[in-house]
Every structure is written in C-alpha cells, then in structure tokens.
C-alpha cells in the first residue's frame with residue numbers, strides 16, 4: 565500500500581517510540597507474560613534479557629503485531645501494531661530468530677529484492693559493506709554460513725533506515741569478530757535516531773549496547789533500569805571463608821550491610837551485601853568495622869574479597885532467586 569493511501573506512523577509530541585503498559589499474554593491457560601511495562605524513546609536501545617521461556621519473544625511478537633495482547637496495551641510510534649499493521653510497515657523492521665531468506669537467490673539478489681520493496685533504501689553496495697558480505701555478493705544464500713545469514717538479515721532490516729527496529733537475538737551464531745562488527749552497526753543506527761528493542765542471551769551485548777534494560781523471568785520483569793541502576797540495586801559484596809568456630813550470629817553488624825551464609829565449592833562462606841546510592845563508598849566504609857572486629861577477636865578473614873556486581877551476578881540471582889521461591893512447590897515451567 566502506498567503512503568498516499570495509508571499514512572505512516574510517527575511518534576507524536578511526547579510520545580514514546582515503543583510503549584508497553586501492563587502487558588499480559590496468554591497461551592490458553594498459560595500466562596507467558598504477566599503484566600510488564602516499559603518504554604523506549606527514539607534514539608534509545610532497550611534490551612530485554614531473561615531466562616529461557618521468560619516471555620521475551622512473546623513480547624516482541626506482540627509489538628510486531630503478530631499477537632493481540634490478552635490484556636494491557638502496546639503502542640509502536642503511537643500506533644496499535646495489531647490493529648493497524650499497515651501504518652507501521654514503512655517505519656518498523658525486525659530481525660527475527662528465524663529468517664525468511666530464499667536459499668536459491670544470491671546475496672546481491674536478496675538485497676535487491678528487499679530494496680525493491682523499500683521506499684528510500686540504501687544502495688546495494690552500502691548494504692553489502694554494512695554486513696561485511698561484499699565478497700559474497702554472487703554467492704547463493706544457501707552457501708553462506710549461519711553467522712553470515714544473520715548479518716544479511718540485519719542488513720535487510722536496516723536498509724530502509726527504520727524508525728523502530730526489533731532485534732530478536734541478532735548475533736546468535738556469529739563469531740566474535742562478526743558480533744563486534746554487528747554491535748557497531750547497531751550502535752550507529754541508535755546514534756542516527758532509531759529506537760531499538762533487543763533481546764539477547766549475551767550479557768556483554770546488553771552491557772555494550774543498552775541504554776536501559778529489563779531482566780524478565782517467568783513472564784515478569786524482575787530488574788529494570790540502566791546497567792548501572794540494575795547492578796547498584798543488587799549491591800556490592802564483601803565475602804570471606806567462614807572462620808572455623810564462628811557462627812553467622814557471631815559476625816559483626818556492618819553499617820548498611822546484611823550478612824548471610826552461602827556455600828561455594830562445598831565450603832561455607834560469609835557474604836555481606838551492601839546496598840545504597842553510593843554502593844562503592846558504603847562497601848568501603850563497611851570494611852573498617854569488619855577488619856576491626858577481626859583484629860579484636862583474632863579471627864583470620866581468609867580469601868577476603870570486596871567486589872561490585874556484574875550484570876551476570878544480577879541475572880543469575882534473578883534466575884536462582886525465583887528457583888528458591890518455587891522450591892517448596894511445583895515448578896510449572
């Protein structure tokens with residue numbers, strides 16, 4: 565449909581490029597997404613992370629207009645993607661987990677086919693350059709590697725310079741060099757103003773690219789914000805091997821910290837979590853009374869460590885914390 569017949573969408577003043585409000589999505593009786601909300605602005609990359617089966621693809625597919633929300637609402641450029649898909653056709657593109665490439669076409673023919681369908685596409689050479697596939701232009705798609713197909717998928721999705729782009733695990737199967745090149749392409753798009761929703765299992769990818777992110781587990785958002793926000797919420801850790809003859813209740817109270825026993829590699833450890841706005845400084849200050857206690861009681865703090873959280877720590881604690889919740893009952897996943 566031409567733009568004369570169907571107005572294309574664009575964000576209105578104060579409108580988000582992507583908006584998800586209390587989204588619920590059911591498959592029969594099973595609640596795959598249980599009331600999640602987030603927004604993405606133009607020129608922002610939002611990463612959706614989560615455990616397997618958390619509901620990421622379901623959320624992205626809903627935003628792509630493949631599913632009507634069971635409850636709540638989603639908007640892309642201010643438009644309902646399920647109710648008015650045609651209005652978004654020229655402004656939104658996606659790299660899905662399963663690409664729809666024609667195996668018999670060459671890489672160049674594949675690019676040309678997509679260019680024919682786009683309003684103001686990049687040149688073929690630009691796309692080949694962007695995807696690092698210039699030397700494969702004459703090769704049939706069925707003869708290029710899995711990682712190269714993913715790069716071609718991305719090239720096809722961005723050749724029309726979309727305002728909104730959905731990337732569902734875009735670098736799966738790529739070697740580290742191709743992944744880094746793809747990150748550059750994605751970062752360039754964001755700099756040029758594209759709003760991107762990225763799902764990934766590579767935490768480093770989210771750390772590198774995401775302005776903000778959410779970690780989902782079993783249909784719910786368990787952590788959200790910038791990488792720094794999310795990591796600070798988790799807190800810094802002071803840990804040491806549990807001294808012989810010392811019980812948790814014998815340990816000193818440290819300002820702003822909570823103590824817990826944990827098992828690492830079959831050994832008992834003590835772990836203090838220090839949370840607050842200035843977690844680095846707080847953890848440092850919490851060390852002083854601990855060292856003072858150790859001196860006074862003649863206790864050796866073996867393998868003492870003080871460290872900030874990584875995104876991986878938060879991710880694992882989201883996954884493990886929830887496992888703890890269901891450990892007394894039946895895990896229905």
Ligand SMILES: Nc1ncnc2c1ncn2[C@@H]1O[C@H](COP(=O)(O)OP(=O)(O)OP(=O)(O)O)[C@@H](O)[C@H]1O
Nearest residue numbers: 591594596614615616617618619620621622623897
């Ligand atoms: N068509 C469907 N019918 C029934 N259940 C489904 C369907 N699609 C997904 N599910 C279930 O919904 C839940 C969420 O799936 P979804 O694919 O959205 O998760 P995900 O976070 O993308 O997972 P992964 O990281 O493993 O790709 C899973 O428990 C899945 O088994």
